[in-house]
Amino acid sequence: MMELNSQRVRGLAPENDPLKIGMGWTVEELDKPQIMVESTFGDSHPGSAHLDRFVNEALRGIADAGGKGARYFTTDICDGIAQGHDGINYSLAHRDMIANMIEIHGNSTGFDGGIFIASCDKSVPACLMGLARLDMPSIVVTGGVMDAGPDLLTLEQIGAYSAICQRGEITEEKLTYYKHNACPSCGSCSFMGTASTMQVMAESLGLMLPGSALMPAACEDLKEVAYKAGLQVMELARKGIKVSDIVTMKSFENAIMVHAAISGSTNSLLHIPAIAHEMGFEIDGDTFDRMHRGAHYLLDIRPAGKWPAQFFYYAGGVPAVMEEIKSMLHLDVMTVTGRTLGENLEELKSNGFYDKCGGYLEKWGLKRTDVIRTFEEPIGTDGTVGILRGNLAPEGSVVKHSAVPKEMFRAILKAKPFDCEEDAIEAVISRKIQPGDAVFIRYEGPKGSGMPEMFYTTEAISSDPELGKSIALITDGRFSGASKGPAIGHVSPEAAEGGPIALVEEDDLIRIDIPGRVLEIIGVKGRELPSEEVERILAERRKAWKPREAKYKKGVLKIFSRTCGVTHEGRVYGIKTPGTGPDSPEMPVFRKKHGSPFRYMI
Numbered sequence: 127m128m129e130l131n132s133q134r135v136r137g138l139a140p141e142n143d144p145l146k147i148g149m150g151w152t153v154e155e156l157d158k159p160q161i162m163v164e165s166t167f168g169d170s171h172p173g174s175a176h177l178d179r180f181v182n183e184a185l186r187g188i189a190d191a192g193g194k195g196a197r198y199f200t201t202d203i204c205d206g207i208a209q210g211h212d213g214i215n216y217s218l219a220h221r222d223m224i225a226n227m228i229e230i231h232g233n234s235t236g237f238d239g240g241i242f243i244a245s246c247d248k249s250v251p252a253c254l255m256g257l258a259r260l261d262m263p264s265i266v267v268t269g270g271v272m273d274a275g276p277d278l279l280t281l282e283q284i285g286a287y288s289a290i291c292q293r294g295e296i297t298e299e300k301l302t303y304y305k306h307n308a309c310p311s312c313g314s315c316s317f318m319g320t321a322s323t324m325q326v327m328a329e330s331l332g333l334m335l336p337g338s339a340l341m342p343a344a345c346e347d348l349k350e351v352a353y354k355a356g357l358q359v360m361e362l363a364r365k366g367i368k369v370s371d372i373v374t375m376k377s378f379e380n381a382i383m384v385h386a387a388i389s390g391s392t393n394s395l396l397h398i399p400a401i402a403h404e405m406g407f408e409i410d411g412d413t414f415d416r417m418h419r420g421a422h423y424l425l426d427i428r429p430a431g432k433w434p435a436q437f438f439y440y441a442g443g444v445p446a447v448m449e450e451i452k453s454m455l456h457l458d459v460m461t462v463t464g465r466t467l468g469e470n471l472e473e474l475k476s477n478g479f480y481d482k483c484g485g486y487l488e489k490w491g492l493k494r495t496d497v498i499r500t501f502e503e504p505i506g507t508d509g510t511v512g513i514l515r516g517n518l519a520p521e522g523s524v525v526k527h528s529a530v531p532k533e534m535f536r537a538i539l540k541a542k543p544f545d546c547e548e549d550a551i552e553a554v555i556s557r558k559i560q561p562g563d564a565v566f567i568r569y570e571g572p573k574g575s576g577m578p579e580m581f582y583t584t585e586a587i588s589s590d591p592e593l594g595k596s597i598a599l600i601t602d603g604r605f606s607g608a609s610k611g612p613a614i615g616h617v618s619p620e621a622a623e624g625g626p627i628a629l630v631e632e633d634d635l636i637r638i639d640i641p642g643r644v645l646e647i648i649g650v651k652g653r654e655l656p657s658e659e660v661e662r663i664l665a666e667r668r669k670a671w672k673p674r675e676a677k678y679k680k681g682v683l684k685i686f687s688r689t690c691g692v693t694h695e696g697r698v699y700g701i702k703t704p705g706t707g708p709d710s711p712e713m714p715v716f717r718k719k720h721g722s723p724f725r726y727m728i
Contacts, residue, residue: 183350429529585609
C-alpha cells in the first residue's frame with residue numbers, strides 16, 4: 127500500500143501525535159488511515175440540524191473498516207431564514223467561505239480521505255468545491271429531503287401564500303396554518319430547488335453512492351448510506367483513488383444532461399462552473415444552453431411539476447432518471463464505488479434497489495412514470511434552461527423556460543425599472559405593475575449587493591393568475607430554486623459594473639425571445655426604433671451613468687463585492703487578474719489564452 131498522507135505528516139510534525147492523544151486518540155489509532163468527516167451540522171436550519179446522526183454513522187463505518195475518523199464542522203446558513211432582509215446577501219458569499227474552510231481543515235492537518243456531509247443550496251456545492259481543492263479520496267453524503275406537510279404542503283408554496291394574503295385573498299389565520307405545517311421534518315426543502323438539484327448533481331458527478339440523493343431525511347436507508355460511505359472511503363483511501371481519478375469532463379456532461387431531465391435550479395449555472403473550475407475544467411452558461419437543446423425533460427416534481435421531492439426517491443431517484451436518458455450519458459465514467467456508471471446502473475437492477483423504492487411509491491397509489499416520465503414520453507424535448515443575449519445582456523442571462531408560461535416565450539414589454547427588490551415587490555402587490563410590463567430589479571448582482579434571491583417578487587408574480595402570464599421579471603440578481611414563472615436572471619454585466627441593465631429607463635421596449643435566445647432593448651418611451659438609434663441612445667445614457675457608492679464598507683460582503691467575478695462562469699468571489707478589467711484592451715487576448723480572468727481567493 128502507498129504511503130498514507132497522514133503518516134507522512136506525522137513524520138514531519140512531532141507535535142502531531144501528542145496533540146491527537148490529548149483529545150482522546152489512542153496510540154493504535156495514530157497508525158490507522160485518518161479520514162476527515164466534514165459536515166455543516168448545526169442548529170441553522172432543517173437541512174443541517176440532523177446531520178450529526180450521519181456523521182456518527184460515517185465514523186462507525188470508517189472504524190469498522192480499520193480507519194480513524196475526525197469530525198469537522200462548518201455550519202451553513204439558510205436562504206429561507208435569511209429571506210426578506212439583508213441576511214440573504216450573505217447567501218452566495220458563504221458558499222465560498224465553507225469551501226475555504228474545508229480546504230483549510232484538510233490541508234492544515236493531513237488526511238487520507240474525506241466524507242463530506244451536507245444537504246442544502248450552498249453547502250453541497252461548497253463541499254464539492256472544497257473536496258476538489260483537496261483532491262483526496264472523497265465521498266459525499268447528503269442529508270436527504272424533508273417530508274411534505276398536510277395535503278402535500280411544501281415550503282416553496284409559502285411565498286405564494288404570503289403574497290396571496292397580502293392581496294387579501296386568504297386570511298392571516300390560513301397563512302399561519304400553512305407556515306406552521308410546511309416543514310414537518312429535517313432535510314432539504316421538498317421541491318427541486320437548488321438544494322435538491324445540487325444533491326442530484328453530486329450523485330450525477332459520481333461522488334455519491336448510487337441512489338442516495340434525495341432520500342427522505344428520516345428514513346433508515348440514509349443512515350445505512352452514511353455507514354457504507356465510511357466503509358467505501360477507506361477502500362478508496364487504501365487504493366489511492368482521488369477525486370481527480372473519478373471526475374472528468376464526461377462526468378460534468380452527464381450531470382448537465384441530468385440537470386436538463388430534472389428541470390434543475392438556475393443556480394446550478396453558478397455552482398457547476400465553479401466546481402468544474404476547481405477541478406480544472408471550463409464550463410459556462412453556454413455549455414448548459416448547448417447541452418439542454420434537444421434534451422428530454424422528464425421529472426414531474428415541484429416547483430415546475432406536481433409532486434414533492436421525496437417522491438423522486440420513491441420513483442428510483444437519480445438512477446431511474448439515468449436509465450431513461452442512458453443513450454445521452456457517458457456510461458464509462460468512474461464513480462466512488464470503484465465501478466463505472468454503467469456497472470452501477472446494472473448492479474441496481476439486481477440488488478433490489480428499485481423494488482425498495484417502488485414500495486414507497488405504491489403506498490401513494492402511484493407508478494414510476496407518474497413522477498419520472500419515460501424518454502419516449504417526456505414533459506418537454508428542449509431541456510429546461512437557456513442563455514439569452516442581446517444589447518441588454520451582452521454577456522448573457524439565464525431563464526428556466528420549463529417554468530415560463532408559453533405566452534411569455536416571445537413578448538415585447540414595457541420596462542418598469544427598480545433599483546432594489548423592496549420597491550419592486552411593493553409595485554407588484556399593489557398592482558402598479560400591469561400586464562405587458564417588464565419589471566427590472568437591478569443593483570442586486572454580486573458586486574451590487576452580493577447577488578441575493580429575488581424570491582418574494584417572483585412568488586408575488588407567479589401567484590397572480592393575470593400577471594404570471596403577462597409580465598416578466600428581469601434582474602442582475604438571481605432566483606430561488608423554488609421560483610417559477612416568467613423570470614430572467616443573472617443579467618451580465620450587472621448594473622453595478624455599468625452594464626446595460628443600469629441604463630434601462632421607464633417604458634423602454636424590451637424584446638424577449640426564448641426560442642431565439644434573445645433579450646434586447648428595441649425602443650424607448652414605448653416606441654420601437656431602429657437598432658442603430660437604440661445603440662446611440664444607450665451610448666448617451668452610458669456617458670451620463672455614474673457608479674454607485676459601494677453598498678458594503680466592511681466585512682465579508684465588502685470582500686465579496688470587490689473580488690467577485692463573471693457570474694455565468696461561476697467566478698464569484700475570485701481575485702481578478704491585474705490588467706484584465708472588462709474594458710481592458712488586453713481582455714480578448716487574455717480570455718483566448720487563459721479563459722476567464724477570475725480566479726478564486728484561497
